[in-house]
Amino acid sequence: xxxxxxxxxxxxxxxxxxxxxxxxxxxxxxxxxxxxxxxxxxxxxxxxxxxxxxxxxxxxxxxxxxxxxxxxxxxxxxxxxxxxxxxxxxxxxxxxxxxxxxxxxxxxxxxx
Amino acid sequence: xxxxxxxxxxxxxxxxxxxxxxxxxxxxxxxxxxxxxxxxxxxxxxxxxxxxxxxxxxxxxxxxxxxxxxxxxxxxxxxxxxxxxxxxxxxxxxxxxxxxxxxxxxxxxxxxx
Numbered sequence: 729x730x731x732x733x734x735x736x737x738x739x740x741x742x743x744x745x746x747x748x749x750x751x752x753x754x755x756x757x758x759x760x761x762x763x764x765x766x767x768x769x770x771x772x773x774x775x776x777x778x779x780x781x782x783x784x785x786x787x788x789x790x791x792x793x794x795x796x797x798x799x800x801x802x803x804x805x806x807x808x809x810x811x812x813x814x815x816x817x818x819x820x821x822x823x824x825x826x827x828x829x830x831x832x833x834x835x836x837x838x839x840x
Numbered sequence: 841x842x843x844x845x846x847x848x849x850x851x852x853x854x855x856x857x858x859x860x861x862x863x864x865x866x867x868x869x870x871x872x873x874x875x876x877x878x879x880x881x882x883x884x885x886x887x888x889x890x891x892x893x894x895x896x897x898x899x900x901x902x903x904x905x906x907x908x909x910x911x912x913x914x915x916x917x918x919x920x921x922x923x924x925x926x927x928x929x930x931x932x933x934x935x936x937x938x939x940x941x942x943x944x945x946x947x948x949x950x951x952x953x
Contacts, residue, residue, distance in 0.1 A: 760940055771931055771944040772883070816883065820940065827873075827896060828942065832882035 731755060732819050734831035742839050747804040749834050751817030754798070760820035761793055761800045762828065767813045775815075776802065807838045842866075844945035846932050852951045858920040861948045864913055865934030873942060874907055874917050875931040883931070889915065922952045 733752045741747045749763075760779050764772035778784045778791040778800065790803040800819075804811055814835045818828040845864040853859055865872050874886040887897040889909045897907070904923070909915040919926055929949050933942040 762941065771947050773944070774941050777941055818942075827885065827888050829885075830875075830883040 731821070731829045732817055732831040734815075734817055734834045736832060737835040738837050739834055740837045740839055741807050743807060743809060745807050745838075747807045747811065747836055747838070749802040749804075749815050749817075749836065750799060751801065751819075751831055752799045753817075753819045753821075753829075755819070755821045755829075756795075756798065758795075758798075758819045758821050761791070762818040762820075763789075763791060763800075763802045764816040764818060764830075765813045766816060766833065772816055804836075807836075809838045809840045812836055812838045844932055844934050844943055846930075846945035846948050848948060849946060850949045850951075852953065853922055854953050855923055856921045857952075858918065859922045859926075859950060859952075861917040861930050861932075861950070863915045863917070863932030863945060865915070865932070866936075866943055867913070869934035869936050869943075870912070871935040871942075872909060872915050873933040873935070874915070875933065875944075876928045877931060877947075878928045886917070919950075922950075924952045926950060927952050 731754050762777045763775045765775050766772045776791045778793045784791045788805045792801045814833040816833045817831040847862045870891050872889045877883045886899045887907045888895050892909045907917045929947045931947045932945045935942045
């Protein structure tokens, strides 16, 4: 079992719709959770991080964390073609260090 | 701030040659990470430094790979000898322990023929 799992996609949604990206992790001791966006040929860039159970909103983005079920999700409201990218989930598995375990990413396509 | 700087941006070399990748982290960041990204395996952590000291090198694939961080503003990843299966994009990232989020450099695309 991989430590951090994501559906590779592609996930296709129409422009203006809500895109829902999911990530599960295996280490119950994980403390911090990050979502990165990576455009083709570019480096990953941080979108959001979440540490506590529940929802965290930032503009069109909402991160959701459920530690009991060991999943974290990212919702993108009013999806735009410019949101088309690969979204990487990263989990900090060992509190006190900043070592991430990355998922392999979900490719999102927003159709105009 | 200039962000994380990596050089070279592209490297093409022949099997058996030595390759050295370079990274300058963001000033004030005390954690530095080297990653490798391929289509098959995604983004893999190779090695992680904190305050210039290697903390975890469990991701380094084999003895052909080595990394150093002689000071807070410079790190190298060396592959000797290189093999075609080393072809990938290598990213350097840095982090401030106060925040935890990692900032990535533009990457070095390595092709070993």
